[in-house]
Amino acid sequence: MISFSEFETEDGSPLYLQIIFYIKRGLVAGTIAHREELPSRRVLSALLGVNPNTVQKAYRLLEEEGLVESRTGAASFITIDEAQKQRIKEQLLDADLQGLVTSMRRMGISRDEAVRLIEKAWGEPT
Amino acid sequence: MISFSEFETEDGSPLYLQIIFYIKRGLVAGTIAHREELPSRRVLSALLGVNPNTVQKAYRLLEEEGLVESRTGAASFITIDEAQKQRIKEQLLDADLQGLVTSMRRMGISRDEAVRLIEKAWGEPT
Amino acid sequence: MISFSEFETEDGSPLYLQIIFYIKRGLVAGTIAHREELPSRRVLSALLGVNPNTVQKAYRLLEEEGLVESRTGAASFITIDEAQKQRIKEQLLDADLQGLVTSMRRMGISRDEAVRLIEKAWGEPT
Amino acid sequence: MISFSEFETEDGSPLYLQIIFYIKRGLVAGTIAHREELPSRRVLSALLGVNPNTVQKAYRLLEEEGLVESRTGAASFITIDEAQKQRIKEQLLDADLQGLVTSMRRMGISRDEAVRLIEKAWGEPT
DNA sequence: GTGGTCTAGACCACG
DNA sequence: GTGGTCTAGACCACT
Numbered sequence: 383m384i385s386f387s388e389f390e391t392e393d394g395s396p397l398y399l400q401i402i403f404y405i406k407r408g409l410v411a412g413t414i415a416h417r418e419e420l421p422s423r424r425v426l427s428a429l430l431g432v433n434p435n436t437v438q439k440a441y442r443l444l445e446e447e448g449l450v451e452s453r454t455g456a457a458s459f460i461t462i463d464e465a466q467k468q469r470i471k472e473q474l475l476d477a478d479l480q481g482l483v484t485s486m487r488r489m490g491i492s493r494d495e496a497v498r499l500i501e502k503a504w505g506e507p508t
Numbered sequence: 509m510i511s512f513s514e515f516e517t518e519d520g521s522p523l524y525l526q527i528i529f530y531i532k533r534g535l536v537a538g539t540i541a542h543r544e545e546l547p548s549r550r551v552l553s554a555l556l557g558v559n560p561n562t563v564q565k566a567y568r569l570l571e572e573e574g575l576v577e578s579r580t581g582a583a584s585f586i587t588i589d590e591a592q593k594q595r596i597k598e599q600l601l602d603a604d605l606q607g608l609v610t611s612m613r614r615m616g617i618s619r620d621e622a623v624r625l626i627e628k629a630w631g632e633p634t
Numbered sequence: 635m636i637s638f639s640e641f642e643t644e645d646g647s648p649l650y651l652q653i654i655f656y657i658k659r660g661l662v663a664g665t666i667a668h669r670e671e672l673p674s675r676r677v678l679s680a681l682l683g684v685n686p687n688t689v690q691k692a693y694r695l696l697e698e699e700g701l702v703e704s705r706t707g708a709a710s711f712i713t714i715d716e717a718q719k720q721r722i723k724e725q726l727l728d729a730d731l732q733g734l735v736t737s738m739r740r741m742g743i744s745r746d747e748a749v750r751l752i753e754k755a756w757g758e759p760t
Numbered sequence: 761m762i763s764f765s766e767f768e769t770e771d772g773s774p775l776y777l778q779i780i781f782y783i784k785r786g787l788v789a790g791t792i793a794h795r796e797e798l799p800s801r802r803v804l805s806a807l808l809g810v811n812p813n814t815v816q817k818a819y820r821l822l823e824e825e826g827l828v829e830s831r832t833g834a835a836s837f838i839t840i841d842e843a844q845k846q847r848i849k850e851q852l853l854d855a856d857l858q859g860l861v862t863s864m865r866r867m868g869i870s871r872d873e874a875v876r877l878i879e880k881a882w883g884e885p886t
Numbered sequence: 887g888t889g890g891t892c893t894a895g896a897c898c899a900c901g
Numbered sequence: 902g903t904g905g906t907c908t909a910g911a912c913c914a915c916t
Contacts, residue, residue, distance in 0.1 A: 411616030
């Protein structure tokens with residue numbers, strides 16, 4: 383069963399997207415695996431303190447993307463292969479990196495300065 | 509007059525916030541200076557292809573933050589000092605870095621790998 | 635539920651103010667009572683033929699004045715006590731009377747003539 | 761020359777309409793007469809503390825209604841006959857009375873109470 | 887179903 | 902030409 387213990391709501395982006403990205407990042411890291419079960423809508427909504435409809439929307443979109451399978455009466459579960467995993471990883475990384483580089487460059491920060499800032503923000507070299 | 513030639517609309521974040529961040533990053537970099545004029549609502553809205561009210565909302569929030577002054581019938585302009593500039597720089601950097609580190613860690617990426625990815629995304633060492 | 639059957643849009647004054655005044659007059663008359671529900675944004679906007687946001691603006695301003703309470707997902711309702719009712723009554727009457735007297739005096743109409751005109755406009759002595 | 765000494769800006773209705781109504785009420789009362797001169801746009805705007813464009817808009821609308829004649833290089837002046845005066849009087853009175861009666865009735869005020877309130881607001885029986 | 891927010895276009899007063 | 906306000910429609914999260 384997927385754990386949402388590290389989930390924390392962030393900025394102003396829609397909650398259902400935050401849930402989707404949380405799951406996708408777990409898929410990329412391998413902490414969420416093929417055939418793994420998703421918490422039920424009711425359980426997850428209680429866990430995250432959001433509305434069941436919001437969870438449902440996230441699950442529905444993941445299902446439309448082919449990453450989740452649902453069968454009435456049974457738990458939903460993850461379905462993913464290596465090709466999809468690689469595609470998602472690139473998507474997520476691209477979004478993260480492009481945003482950061484654009485932002486920092488616009489702020490007049492050099493590449494080396496950016497690297498120092500990131501190393502500092504990262505903390506211990508995990 | 510502030511140039512918006514490098515502005516490009518992004519993902520799902522609100523347009524008025526994108527305008528605000530674009531201006532703030534210019535303030536931090538020094539490419540936008542104290543007493544510099546902002547494009548009028550009509551001009552900027554036409555340039556960005558958005559509604560004049562969206563631009564106005566961005567300007568109004570910047571005014572409430574004390575970074576813009578507006579007077580009916582006259583152009584709006586920037587007002588900023590070094591202390592504010594420093595404060596904004598820290599805010600923007602914090603937001604950028606925290607988001608990146610959280611996302612990449614969750615994806616199982618190591619610090620050194622992250623640095624390599626950023627250097628590659630940056631391109632030439634500006 | 636508050637009825638808006640007698641509502642009719644008037645001259646050039648803002649629609650959201652007309653809605654506010656309509657409700658306030660009902661509060662003064664007692665035809666709208668404490669804890670009574672307001673029609674939802676969608677229902678009232680369809681009824682009056684205006685945009686839902688116009689209704690929302692009226693409700694929001696009444697909420698800021700402490701006369702309405704709203705909670706996401708639930709109906710908005712009236713909250714008023716006798717002191718507020720009295721204060722509103724005086725405000726409304728002052729506005730009505732001052733406007734009328736100023737206008738008629740400027741038109742060269744005498745007090746007695748004004749009274750006759752009002753009695754005639756009123757029709758049956760309700 | 762028409763005097764605007766008693767003019768005072770009111771509620772939220774457009775300034776150019778307030779100027780128009782001020783003039784129309786003077787016409788009805790006879791304190792503004794046929795062939796009387798209007799102050800120039802510049803003079804009146806300075807007198808009322810509003811923008812010349814606002815005065816111009818009021819004059820233009822009065823001209824379109826046939827109540828003002830302008831000749832380039834000369835002062836604008838009033839042009840009105842008894843029939844027009846009567847028509848305007850009825851229009852203004854209708855608007856005043858209907859608004860008052862509707863408002864007070866909706867507030868649950870009786871006809872006699874209304875008359876007393878008006879007499880009190882009027883003050884001395886001019 | 888509910889209210890909250892974001893985006894959009896027209897009108898007003900002002901310099 | 903400028904900024905301020907009113908009206909409008911779509912989307913989001915919640916009961």
